[in-house]
Amino acid sequence: MPLPPDPADPADPADHPDRLGPYRMVRCLGRGGMGTVYDALDTSLGRHVALKLIVPELADDPDFRARFVREAQAQASLDSPHVVQVFAHGEIDGRLYLATQLVPDGDLGAALRRHGRLPVAEAVDVVAQVADGLAEAHRAGLVHRDIKASNVLLRRRGTHTVAYLADFGIAVPARGDAAVDDVRALVQLLREVIADAPGAGPPRLARVLREPPTTAAALRDALRAGEPARPSRRWPRRWSRRWLAVACAAGVACALAPVAGMVDRRPPEQDPVAALARSLEQEAGLDPATARCTARSLAATHRTEELEDLPVDDVLGAAAACLWRPTRR
Structure with missing residues (x-):
């Protein structure tokens, strides 16, 4: 490194x-x-x-x-x-x-020595990126055991900095609370790199520092979340923005509200296919017939539990087939 x-x-x-x-x-x-x-x-x-x-x-x-x-x-x-x-x-x-x-712009420790501590927004962004890398390590069953500024490498891309977790020289298989210790060390790193006084910054930061999450993934999500997450099905967050952009570019009739403000307004339904059709109609702007056709098509090729986390391409392909199916003579 x-x-x-x-x-x-x-x-x-x-x-x-x-x-x-x-x-x-x-x-x-x-x-x-x-x-x-x-x-x-x-x-x-x-x-x-x-x-x-x-x-x-x-x-x-x-x-x-x-x-x-x-x-x-x-x-x-x-x-x-x-x-x-x-x-x-x-x-x-x-x-x-x-x-x-090759990560060309040195490590976080050297950057702190040269330029001092980071503004809140930049500190939160850098540590959230490191938490994302650490979450992948923990998912693979590894703990790092040496989280510190000199093991965070930086790449400057215009006004944005990309952070990389390095040096797994003393990484070991995860046992006991070792992964939690990694997260604690990362939260401590966050405290060390923030330039502002304690209590400054967005409320989510104060919550993280006051009651740190116990997993790297939870720490990443807490730092990146603008507001506390609302309970909702997972699949709209995963594919709706990209789906809407691609679909609308292809000519799908879309009654667009701001995507970032979408919330799950569906009433509970026993039939997952009907629930999916309702979401496609309300959140993706499909007409009722196309929404039902798309939902039925996806239900025929996916298990029921998979309907809550559908890949973008599967949804787009099913909708396209329903929208542009040949007209019978």
Whole structure:
């Protein structure tokens, strides 16, 4: 994983190879206790990576090797836009290496040292992204055990910052309250990075700091939610915005209210197909006949419980088939 550059790096130039297998070194990003990290070009794929070369004395330690492999495998098993990706690991010419996604703008700890604490909105956004990555790790059965600012890497995209959770070197299978400890550490990180006085910011932030959630997913959702969530079926939140945009562009007649203000106004119904048809009519603007046709079509290809969490493409395909079915002569 990338480290902040160190202009005063006293390392022996012999420890800085120009090339390792398919990797051509571009510049040294920094050094740590485990080794040196480079911005390197993977010539086999034509992309830049963060290449960590482990110091020989550690690479020769069997216990360290086991931990090193665990770090690589732990990160490689995760699928999240907020966890640093592992591309490859192993040994080339006697050098133990780890090739990961290159995150070019340093870590959160270095950013705090340079620029100070973050405004509330930015702090909440960054920590919510890290919570999203941590939730994926916990879902996969891994706990991080070392949540801190230096293990959060940053990428600046215009006015937005993308955060990545890094360094799973001491990650272990989740046991007991270890995952809860991760969440507590992340809430503590949130306290440390906020520039404003306690009590400042939106009410949801005060609630999180006063009564922290016990799961990473709940922490992410609490930080991202503008208001407390209203009970509702899951599928409208998942597909309605994209469905409406695509469907309307294709010519579907849509009586649009602001999508962000949609709430579930359906009365309870025993028949899930009728409930789905009513939602399609009221929330997606389909005419009653098309809504019923779409609901029946989806019910024929999905189990009843799946009707509450339908993929976008399935709904759009069923509606399109009902809207543009051939007219009988």
